[in-house]
Amino acid sequence: MNPSLVRYVACAGYRLRVSSGACVKAALLCYLLMLARPLTVAAAPADSAAVPQSGQFSLPQGIGWENWQVVRDQHAQHGTIRVLVPKGEAPATAKVRVVLVQGPKPSFDSPQAILDNIVQTAKQQCKKVSANAIRKSSDDLTFELRGYDCGGQTGEHYLLQRIAFIKDWELRATYASMSPADNLPPPEKTQALKLLSSVTIVPLSTPKASTGWFLITPPKTSSNYDTSAPLSKWKIEEGTGSREKCKELQAFLSSFVLKQGSAGDKEQVKDARCISMDDPKLEAAN
Numbered sequence: 001m002n003p004s005l006v007r008y009v010a011c012a013g014y015r016l017r018v019s020s021g022a023c024v025k026a027a028l029l030c031y032l033l034m035l036a037r038p039l040t041v042a043a044a045p046a047d048s049a050a051v052p053q054s055g056q057f058s059l060p061q062g063i064g065w066e067n068w069q070v071v072r073d074q075h076a077q078h079g080t081i082r083v084l085v086p087k088g089e090a091p092a093t094a095k096v097r098v099v100l101v102q103g104p105k106p107s108f109d110s111p112q113a114i115l116d117n118i119v120q121t122a123k124q125q126c127k128k129v130s131a132n133a134i135r136k137s138s139d140d141l142t143f144e145l146r147g148y149d150c151g152g153q154t155g156e157h158y159l160l161q162r163i164a165f166i167k168d169w170e171l172r173a174t175y176a177s178m179s180p181a182d183n184l185p186p187p188e189k190t191q192a193l194k195l196l197s198s199v200t201i202v203p204l205s206t207p208k209a210s211t212g213w214f215l216i217t218p219p220k221t222s223s224n225y226d227t228s229a230p231l232s233k234w235k236i237e238e239g240t241g242s243r244e245k246c247k248e249l250q251a252f253l254s255s256f257v258l259k260q261g262s263a264g265d266k267e268q269v270k271d272a273r274c275i276s277m278d279d280p281k282l283e284a285a286n
Contacts, residue, residue, distance in 0.1 A: 007245055045125075056080045056102050056169075056201055064191060068098065074212040074277065079103040088089040094178060101172040102201055103236065111141035111163040118145065126150035134193065139165040142196060146182060155180040160189070162196040169201045212277045213240065213246040215266060227271045231281040237272070246274035 015187065059065040065084075069093040072083035080102040085094035108113075115131060122129040126146040135142040142162040148158060159176040175192040177184065184192060216234040218225040226233075238249060250272055262281045275282065 057082060057100055058200045058202055060198050060200075065198075066197055079214075096175065096177050098195065099172075099174040099176065100199060101139075103170050105165050105168050105170045111139065111165065112136070115141060115143055122147050122150065133159075134211050135197070136160075138230055142193065143184075152170075156182045158184070160184070160192050160196060162199070166201045171199060173199045179248075211245050213274050214277060214282075215246050215249050215272055216275055217272045225267055225271060231279070232276065243274055246269055250274060 008173040031201065033086040065249070067087055069087045070082055070084050071094075071098065072081065074081045080100070082100040083091075084098045085091055085101075086096065089095065102284055112133075115133070119129055119131050122145070126147040126149060128146075129150075130146045132144045133141060134144060140162070141164070144160055146156060146158050148156045158181045159173070162173045164171045164173075175196055183189070214236050215238045216231065216236050218227045219229050219233050219235060220226075238246075253269050253272065256270045262271070
């Protein structure tokens with residue numbers, strides 16, 4: 001199954017910010033640590049990493065982005081997902097991937113609070129978890145995450161991630177090696193930090209939605225999940241590329257929660273739905 005959730009979680013991406021959603025977050029984290037599985041998407045033009053296609057991400061020249069190619073680029077007003085691999089490497093066999101995820105800035109989280117939640121969730125899925133903050137400010141946090149034997153996998157998995165709040169946006173930039181590694185060689189880590197630190201988001205950009213599908217879940221009220229709320233109020237959990245892959249993800253989450261989730265987790269997931277990025281109801285007035 002496509003590991004787009006990198007978002008991926010731990011990272012990647014869009015997450016459920018409700019107390020009963022730990023099981024669902026764990027499923028998304030499981031995907032993040034499964035990034036080594038092949039991407040089945042068409043590669044973008046070789047020079048697409050140099051010029052932000054959506055007008056949202058900015059990847060400065062002279063940093064090293066010219067050595068990367070975009071193999072996935074989905075964007076809409078509510079979020080953008082971009083996956084890059086080194087030039088000359090096929091998406092399915094690339095040794096490392098960089099995943100960029102942009103979404104609305106949360107109203108109550110801080111980067112540190114998000115990391116704390118990531119670690120707490122990972123501990124429910126992994127035999128051993130550690131996180132080390134490398135660079136930290138009130139709105140910007142870069143850290144290393146290690147997980148051992150996570151979600152049925154064996155061996156250690158390692159990634160670098162930066163969580164940043166930029167104007168109205170939240171940015172997650174993840175550098176993930178595709179083979180087990182408890183650390184990166186110093187030169188590679190230095191370059192990875194340089195890349196992650198260079199990513200910015202152009203504020204107030206509203207690119208036209210491109211073809212793709214999102215998995216969304218209804219917003220939580222004080223007592224339940226409001227399925228009658230306008231779709232513009234629903235939580236965007238993941239971009240999946242196609243309707244078929246969105247349905248695959250929906251089925252995975254349903255199965256995962258049925259086996260391991262609480263009553264609240266099941267309530268959270270049962271009304272999830274797939275929706276096209278260009279569906280006008282996503283842009284409807286609140």
